[in-house]
Amino acid sequence: MSKNTTNGNANHPRSIRLRLQLIALYAGGFLGPFGGGVVVSTLPEIGDDLGVGPSAAASSLTAYLLPFAALMLVSGTLGSRWGKVRTVRIAYGVYVIASVACFLAPTLEIFLAARVLQGSANAFTTPLLLASLAAATPQARLGRALGAFGAFQAAGQSSAPLIGGLAAEFDWRLAFLIIAVVAGLLGAIGLPTADKATATTPARLRDALRPEVLRIGIAALLGWGALGGLSFLIAFRFEDEFALTPTVRGLLLTLFGLAGILCARPIGILIDRIGARSSVLIGAIGGSILVTIVGLATVIPAIAIAWFVAGIASQFVLVGVNAAVLGSQGPNRGGAVSVVQAMRFGGAALAPIALTPVYDVSPVASFLIPAALLALVTPLVMPKPRSKAK
Structure with a gap:
């Protein structure tokens, strides 16, 4: 058999291995947000088992997210230096150890330390998975691939509370x-x-x-902090104005993630046609309108529909910023996407701190301010694509 025939055979061991690696890459996109959010629905059970209250158990979310966001500023650069394959494998190994430690933890202190280790390890997988995906994908199909990756991330985020809750039944x-x-x-x-x-x-x-990367990072910060990062405000509204039960509130909030699962890949395909900047602007401006509706609507169905469509708008922003930074020709793309992702999750961390005091004074203003930032700031900071040299 000739070399060309062997390489063209889809059943050739090398081809099968490549397919498995691509599947594993997308599965890694699912695992990161899943590992972070799996405790959300089980905080009372975790607290009871470890002898603490639910509020103390809730610190396990912070223990995961803080090192995750902080280390991601440098993890992409360090991983590019050390080698992406080696770094990701080591990070997964640390993630295994940390997860087993969570499984065995007899006290809250050990559980929190294990969660810190989990978040730190995840910081060394997510940006390097994105960089590896970009390296393995033709430029003309990059948006499509990033859209699929975004769908897996949305699936991990949305399914984590449900699967965690099912596990807690046992x-x-x-x-x-x-x-x-x-x-x-x-x-x-x-x-x-x-x-x-x-x-x-x-x-x-x-x-x-x-500067170009930092400008894209600001768009990511606004896109996540002023869209997905507002779920806590909507929960406040559902409780304060409509007296909804926690179960109903949770179901309505999952509409945002469900939209991401359904729409991230089609949006990625569209980005290959219209470009990353256009995608981000569509998501930001559309998202600002939807956030305004979520904050002003007086009936639950209108809020639920607007929140679902806001999940679509968020994917225009998030897939768009990833396509913008990974599609650039600058050096250290792994480090660049790492910085953008760190700023994205920084936006989610800043939103409760910045907007909860505003909500206490004026619930309407707590939605209108992020909506205005999305619509006004994002078009200014999002860099225009460079024209190709003739």
């Missing part, structure tokens, strides 16, 4: 045992790129912090 710790097994499998499969840790020019953080 034992909340089982969710972490499942996470450990999945992370171990993903680490064993590896990535579809085989880069080397040594390079002629090592990746530098300052290349990832160039």
Whole structure:
């Protein structure tokens, strides 16, 4: 059999391995947000088991997210220096150890330490998975691939509370045992790129912090902080104005993530046609209108529909910013997407701190302010694509 025939055979071991690695790459996009949110619906059970109250158990969310966002500023650059394949495999190994520690933790202190380790490990997977996806995808199909990755992330975020709750019907710790097994499998499969840790020019953080990347990062911060980051405000409205039960509030809030699952890939396909900047502007301006409706509407169906469509708008922004930073030709793309993702999750962390005091004074203003920022600031900061040299 000739070499060309062998390489063209879809059943060739190399082709099968590549497909498995691509599947593992997308599954890694699911695992990150899933691991972060799996405790949301089980906080009372975790508190009872560890001998603390639900509010103390809720600190496990912060324990995961803070190191996750902080380390992501540098994790992409460090991973590019060390080699993406090696770094991701080590990170998955640490994630396995941390998940087993969560499964076995006898006290809250040990559980929180394990959650910190989980979030730290995840910081070294998410940006490098995105960079590897960009390296393995033709430029003309990058938006489509990033859309699919975004759909897996949305699925992980949306399904985590449900699966965590189902596990808690037996034992909340089982969710972490499942996470450990999945992370171990993903680490064993590896990535579809085989880069080397040594390079002629090592990746530098300052290349990832160039103005163009920071401007895209601000768009990501607004896109997540002023859209997906407002779920807590909507929960406040549902409780204060409509007296909805926690179960009903949770079901309505999942509409945002459901929209992301359904629409992220089609949006990615559209981005390949209209460009990343146009996508971000559509999401930001449309999202500002929807956030305004969510804050002003007086009937639950109108709020629910607007929140679902806002989930679509968020994917225009999030897939768009990823396509913008990974489609650029600048150095250290792994570090650049790492910075943008860190700013994205920083927006989610800042939203409750910034907007809860505003909500206490004026619930309407707490929605109108982020809506205005989305519509006015995003078009100013989002860089225009560079014209190709003739």
